[in-house]
Amino acid sequence: MLYHYQIETNEHDVVALTDQVKDSVEKSGVKSGLCVVYTPHTTAGLTVTSFWDPKGFEDIQDEIRRLVPTRIDFKHQHDTPQDAAGHVKSSLIGISLTFIIEDGTLLVGHSQGVYFLEFDGPRKREYYVKILSDGMER
Template identity: 30%
Template sequence: MDTDVINVDTSRRRIVDLTDAVRSFCGARQDGLCNVFVPHATAGVAIIETGAGSDHDLVDTLERLLPRDDRYRHRHGSPGHGADHVLPALVSPSVTVPVKNGEPLLGTWQSIVLVDLNRDNPQRRVRLSFLSG
């Protein structure tokens, strides 16, 4: 298995497109599976369409589902930080995509994104792993 870690700053964006980084990582390889994993308790990875409003819709939906108030038992950090710890139950911390001839086999409008609503920790690590097939 080949693996690499990229650093991502989410201080200005809640959704960060990782597709180009994943394509670059896979480009030197042939056929197999690429796993994208975020080793954080308050972030996730998703495959969505970006640039047409879906990324904003996802953030709006998650903020409605996970309001930032005092209802959470997990209370350290900024107000509503407990919601950040529930996020990975809704947005998985990893996705795996098939790769053929070094190209991730994504659909026409699909992008791989990091989802991070946590205001307390904007520095994220994303692990890319490739398993030859």
């Protein structure tokens, strides 16, 4: 099963996807398998992190901006310097995540959440959740 979602982001936004991903798993009826979360964007990323402290989201974006600052000397200047930096950030962070489904539940730690990271924005974005059964339904 494939589920498609659309979101609107702000500049350097962090958007929680956990509830929609868990709902997709539940709707699928799959008891055992894999869940892949994917975004088809080159200036965004997906990550898993703790949801306990919202300031942690700021830390993540701050550190990513520190590691890959927006600068005018990128060779790629298709759009803006921020866009060029976004491509590098997306390549480093990644655009997909894979999770185990067991007993019809997405296996994530008690403080883990799934998040969309915007490296450009504001933008209209999309992401997909693909549920794969391993055929070991109980």
